[in-house]
Amino acid sequence: MVVKRLQIIPVEVIVRNLAAGGMAKKLGLKEGTPLSKPVVEYCLKSDALSDPMINDDHIEVLELATKEEMKIIKDTALKINEVLKIFFRERELNLMDFKLEFGKFNGKVILGDEISPDTCRLWDIKTGERLDKDRFRRDLGSVEESYQEVLKRVTGMIN
Amino acid sequence: MVVKRLQIIPVEVIVRNLAAGGMAKKLGLKEGTPLSKPVVEYCLKSDALSDPMINDDHIEVLELATKEEMKIIKDTALKINEVLKIFFRERELNLMDFKLEFGKFNGKVILGDEISPDTCRLWDIKTGERLDKDRFRRDLGSVEESYQEVLKRVTGMIN
Numbered sequence: 001m002v003v004k005r006l007q008i009i010p011v012e013v014i015v016r017n018l019a020a021g022g023m024a025k026k027l028g029l030k031e032g033t034p035l036s037k038p039v040v041e042y043c044l045k046s047d048a049l050s051d052p053m054i055n056d057d058h059i060e061v062l063e064l065a066t067k068e069e070m071k072i073i074k075d076t077a078l079k080i081n082e083v084l085k086i087f088f089r090e091r092e093l094n095l096m097d098f099k100l101e102f103g104k105f106n107g108k109v110i111l112g113d114e115i116s117p118d119t120c121r122l123w124d125i126k127t128g129e130r131l132d133k134d135r136f137r138r139d140l141g142s143v144e145e146s147y148q149e150v151l152k153r154v155t156g157m158i159n
Numbered sequence: 160m161v162v163k164r165l166q167i168i169p170v171e172v173i174v175r176n177l178a179a180g181g182m183a184k185k186l187g188l189k190e191g192t193p194l195s196k197p198v199v200e201y202c203l204k205s206d207a208l209s210d211p212m213i214n215d216d217h218i219e220v221l222e223l224a225t226k227e228e229m230k231i232i233k234d235t236a237l238k239i240n241e242v243l244k245i246f247f248r249e250r251e252l253n254l255m256d257f258k259l260e261f262g263k264f265n266g267k268v269i270l271g272d273e274i275s276p277d278t279c280r281l282w283d284i285k286t287g288e289r290l291d292k293d294r295f296r297r298d299l300g301s302v303e304e305s306y307q308e309v310l311k312r313v314t315g316m317i318n
Contacts, residue, residue, distance in 0.1 A: 026208065052186065053212055
């Protein structure tokens with residue numbers, strides 16, 4: 001494994017398959033509402049500004065990334081979503097949404113992020129139980145057990 | 160003049176030429192910062208949800224408008240901006256930003272809104288004085304005088 005130091009693009013990319021978290025609240029949707037197609041959102045990475053949602057025009061005028069780079073980023077995020085959605089569905093988990101970050105290395109856009117229950121929302125496909133970051137964010141308890149359950153399902157199918 | 164009852168599309172369309180108001184605050188920009196190209200933003204028209212900013216994907220999954228309708232809306236908003244920007248510049252006013260609403264009539268997308276100092280931000284091009292809704296929104300006084308000044312400049316050039 002080679003670790004590369006990226007020039008991080010300060011945009012959080014969120015892909016959503018079902019409404020949950022911030023989107024559900026903002027748009028007045030019940031958490032768990034299926035979306036007819038994946039929704040991609042961008043947020044400016046800025047603690048001082050509380051990571052505000054931005055759009056392609058903001059990204060362009062703030063010179064965070066070029067139009068061409070954003071096309072690569074959106075296409076890549078949607079491809080990753082298709083792979084992950086199936087991967088988790090086979091493990092009886094609904095991939096509600098997840099966050100990605102990208103960076104540039106030698107001028108090329110590449111993915112620069114982990115994929116884990118800290119960056120994905122995962123709900124048990126049958127019971128709707130939350131097995132992700134919301135367990136501690138919302139103080140639901142059984143944080144470690146939930147992460148272990150995800151690990152078991154993920155590694156159990158791979159081995 | 161014919162008044163048509165539109166089926167309003169519940170999306171506020173905001174076009175910005177210089178950062179001001181909500182965008183400046185959200186992105187930590189100084190009000191009056193020029194933008195390298197016009198920025199278009201969409202908000203869901205919902206008092207209950209405080210008109211949250213949305214993007215094209217949200218508009219599609221919420222079925223507020225089709226992709227084709229949104230293309231017409233964005234193109235039209237940018238064309239209106241080009242006309243208004245020049246119109247106001249000739250009257251020594253900077254068109255900072257403005258809001259539009261669209262509707263459908265017999266299946267066709269048409270503009271359904273007024274254009275006034277209530278829906279536009281207008282700053283005097285030389286002094287930067289605000290001659291718009293921010294006079295009362297921000298309690299700056301001289302509301303009537305400012306609106307009269309805009310009226311004078313607008314009608315003075317037309318007559």
